[in-house]
Structures are given as C-alpha cells and as structure tokens.
Amino acid sequence: MREIRDGIFWTGKVDDRKVPFHRLILEKGTSYNSYLIKDEKNVLIDTVDFMFGKEFTDRLGSEFDLMKLDYIVINHTEPDHSGALGSVARKAKNATILCTEIAIPELMEMYKLGIERFRAVKDNETLSIGRRTLRFLHTPYLHTEETMVTYLEEEGILFTCDIFSTHVADTRLLASELEAGESFDPDFIGYYSLIMDPHRRYVKPLLDKIEGLEISMIATSHGYILDKEVDRYIGIYRKSSEKVKDVRTVILYNSMGGNTKRLAKLLGEELEKTGISTEVIDANVRPREEILAKVIDADGILVGASTKYADISGNLEGILAELKDMDLQGKVAGAFGSYGWSGEAAHVVQDYLKEAGMKVLTTEEAVRTTGMDDVSFPLRVRFRPEDSMDAVRAAAAYFADKVRY
Numbered sequence: 001m002r003e004i005r006d007g008i009f010w011t012g013k014v015d016d017r018k019v020p021f022h023r024l025i026l027e028k029g030t031s032y033n034s035y036l037i038k039d040e041k042n043v044l045i046d047t048v049d050f051m052f053g054k055e056f057t058d059r060l061g062s063e064f065d066l067m068k069l070d071y072i073v074i075n076h077t078e079p080d081h082s083g084a085l086g087s088v089a090r091k092a093k094n095a096t097i098l099c100t101e102i103a104i105p106e107l108m109e110m111y112k113l114g115i116e117r118f119r120a121v122k123d124n125e126t127l128s129i130g131r132r133t134l135r136f137l138h139t140p141y142l143h144t145e146e147t148m149v150t151y152l153e154e155e156g157i158l159f160t161c162d163i164f165s166t167h168v169a170d171t172r173l174l175a176s177e178l179e180a181g182e183s184f185d186p187d188f189i190g191y192y193s194l195i196m197d198p199h200r201r202y203v204k205p206l207l208d209k210i211e212g213l214e215i216s217m218i219a220t221s222h223g224y225i226l227d228k229e230v231d232r233y234i235g236i237y238r239k240s241s242e243k244v245k246d247v248r249t250v251i252l253y254n255s256m257g258g259n260t261k262r263l264a265k266l267l268g269e270e271l272e273k274t275g276i277s278t279e280v281i282d283a284n285v286r287p288r289e290e291i292l293a294k295v296i297d298a299d300g301i302l303v304g305a306s307t308k309y310a311d312i313s314g315n316l317e318g319i320l321a322e323l324k325d326m327d328l329q330g331k332v333a334g335a336f337g338s339y340g341w342s343g344e345a346a347h348v349v350q351d352y353l354k355e356a357g358m359k360v361l362t363t364e365e366a367v368r369t370t371g372m373d374d375v376s377f378p379l380r381v382r383f384r385p386e387d388s389m390d391a392v393r394a395a396a397a398y399f400a401d402k403v404r405y
C-alpha cells in the first residue's frame with residue numbers, strides 16, 4: 001500500500017511482464033491500480049487482474065482489516081479490474097459492492113456472489129462516506145456498457161478505471177514522479193487510440209459530464225496516476241475524439257412501396273447530423289454511369305433494397321454486379337433494407353459489397369471491434385423504418401465513425 005493523498009492509498013499491482021491483452025502484447029507491461037479510501041466508511045475502488053486476485057487480497061488483508069471495509073466500488077466489470085472481487089468480498093463480509101445496474105448480473109455470475117452483496121448506483125448519485133463524498137457518473141461504452149467513473153468530491157480525485165490510462169509498468173506511480181523532460185505522452189495517446197478511439201462517440205458525453213468538476217488528480221486503473229497537467233490530458237482526449245475528416249458518402253437504394261426509400265432518407269438525415277455530407281440516390285431513377293461515378297467519388301456507401309420474393313427488388317442488382325470490376329478498396333460500405341417476413345435482400349446486397357472488396361460493416365465486426373451490441377449490419381427493418389429508429393440511429397452513427405477514422 002502506498003499513500004497517495006492523506007488517507008488515500010494505492011493498493012494495486014505493477015505487472016512488468018509482456019502482458020497478453022485484448023489480442024495484443026503489452027511490451028511495456030501495465031499496472032492494475034486499486035485504491036483504498038479510509039474515512040468513517042472505508043472504500044475500496046476497483047481491484048486487480050484476475051491472475052493476481054489472491055495475492056492482492058492476502059496483501060491487502062495483511063495491511064488492513066477487511067472486516068472494516070464498507071464499500072467496494074467496481075467501476076468496470078472486466079476481470080483486469082474486478083479480478084479480486086470474489087476473494088475480497090468473501091473476506092470483507094460487511095462490504096457492499098457498488099456498481100451500475102447492468103454490472104450486477106455480470107459480477108454475480110463471474111464471482112459467484114449473491115445479489116444481497118450489491119447495490120446499484122444511479123448516474124450522478126452521491127454517497128457520503130464521512131468527511132468525504134463519492135459521486136458516481138455513468139460512462140457507458142467507455143469502454144463497455146456497464147462502465148462508470150467515481151469522483152471523490154472534497155479531494156477532486158476522479159477514479160476513471162480504463163479511461164485516461166496508460167499501459168506501462170512503472171513503480172513510480174505518479175506522473176509527477178517522472179524526471180523533467182521524461183514524457184509518457186506517446187504511451188498515453190497510443191492507449192487512447194487502441195482502447196478508447198473505437199468508442200470515440202462516447203468520449204464527448206464523458207468530457208461534457210466532467211467539464212464542471214474540479215479535478216486535481218485522475219486516478220486511473222492502468223499506468224500513471226495523473227496528478228499534474230490534468231487539463232492537458234483531458235484536452236488530448238477532447239482533441240483526439242473531435243478530429244474530423246471531411247468525407248463524402250452516397251446512399252443508394254431501391255424501394256417498391258417507399259419503406260426502403262424512407263429508410264435511406266432517415267439514414268441520410270442521421271449522417272448529416274454527424275456533419276457528414278451525403279447524397280441519397282434512387283437506383284431506378286438516375287443513370288447507371290452517374291451512379292457509378294458517385295460511388296467512385298465517395299469514401300463510404302450504403303446500399304439498400306427491399307425484399308421481393310426472397311430477393312432484391314428493382315434493377316439495383318445490375319449496378320451491384322458492376323462494382324466488383326471497379327477499384328473500391330478502402331471504401332466503407334454497409335447494406336440495409338426493409339422487409340416483411342424473411343428479409344433476404346439486405347444480405348444479398350451485402351454479399352455484392354463484399355465481393356467488390358470494400359470494408360463491409362457487419363454486426364459481427366462491430367461486436368468484435370467495439371463490443372457494441374446495438375449496431376446491426378446489414379440493417380434490416382420490418383416494414384416501416386420509423387418503427388426501428390434506435391437501430392437506424394445506431395447504424396448511422398457507427399457507419400459515420402467508420403468512414404471518418
């Protein structure tokens with residue numbers, strides 16, 4: 001344990017192995033930062049990686065009477081932070097586990113804990129622990145759905161778990177302990193790009209949420225604790241997440257009765273809201289050469305068709321068949337369409353887009369690269385698109401992100 005502020009202790013683990021992590025090898029290792037706040041109520045914030053769970057609990061238990069622990073805050077369920085929860089909670093019998101509502105079933109299942117051990121905290125809820133107050137701020141999808149951060153008001157410390165972290169193993173825990181001229185900016189930015197950037201549309205809401213807080217220290221869960229230049233690090237997240245490429249997109253569709261046409265328009269409107277200019281084109285109306293020229297010019301293309309007798313309706317197929325002979329490498333593409341009962345058309349469109357060698361968005365790759373399960377590609381809506389607006393918005397936002405970055 002190491003005191004980092006009066007009555008606030010780091011109690012984590014510095015892991016200086018080459019750590020296998022999210023399909024990568026962390027060449028500089030990492031750390032799992034856990035914190036103990038001693039007050040009238042004693043609070044543990046996050047734990048360490050599953051692999052070091054027992055070691056963590058034994059060490060913490062030898063330095064602090066775990067029966068005196070009142071709360072365990074779990075900001076994020078991933079086992080590199082919650083890994084010691086099972087062993088700690090079994091010893092800290094009086095402690096209530098505080099987390100978001102969505103996190104509870106995950107943690108119960110992972111650590112075989114009963115529901116009576118948990119209390120869900122709402123967004124912006126506060127909890128007095130004596131001289132100090134905890135405030136919980138939900139930060140969904142940074143980087144999984146159940147995530148939150150915890151703000152210790154009187155100290156101005158924001159416990160952010162993965163957010164603002166860095167993968168380095170350094171027993172000098174505090175950024176202020178680095179020598180003059182020594183910088184970990186490349187590692188900090190590299191971490192942002194790898195872990196947070198795929199979720200960048202959630203970064204702005206987080207930054208807006210913490211905008212009014214007085215933050216003197218960001219207590220991360222990996223790497224350095226940011227006890228200096230806090231605003232500069234927050235600024236790096238703001239600048240990186242706002243970086244916008246000027247891109248052009250085309251939405252091409254075929255519709256028999258108007259549902260896919262309206263779906264195309266709605267997708268276009270959603271894209272415009274993100275600042276992306278788009279042109280919505282009826283494949284039956286405009287000349288084939290003009291359509292193909294627009295496709296070549298675009299950075300991203302969405303192609304939609306309604307299902308008619310288990311196939312694509314209209315004459316879109318002729319255009320799609322030509323795409324494979326064009327050089328469309330690097331363009332982002334997605335398929336959509338309205339249907340009634342079986343909905344094959346959007347899948348047929350998707351097959352053509354794949355054959356054309358574009359970066360085709362699919363539900364599977366969205367889950368694989370971001371964990372988001374609200375994004376569907378191909379985007380298939382039953383009959384009226386107005387009844388599926390959540391799916392329309394999620395697909396448009398995801399497409400916008402992919403085209404831009």
Ligand SMILES: Cc1cc2nc3c(=O)[nH]c(=O)nc-3n(C[C@H](O)[C@H](O)[C@H](O)COP(=O)(O)O)c2cc1C
Pocket residue numbers: 254255256257258259260261305306307308309310311313338339340341342343344382383384
């Ligand atoms: C002639 C005809 C055949 C259809 N065949 C299918 C079908 O095989 N599978 C399906 O899911 N929906 C089928 N539908 C339903 C349409 O796909 C559905 O009404 C869709 O919303 C139409 O979109 P649109 O207005 O963009 O053409 C069919 C509709 C018509 C009129």
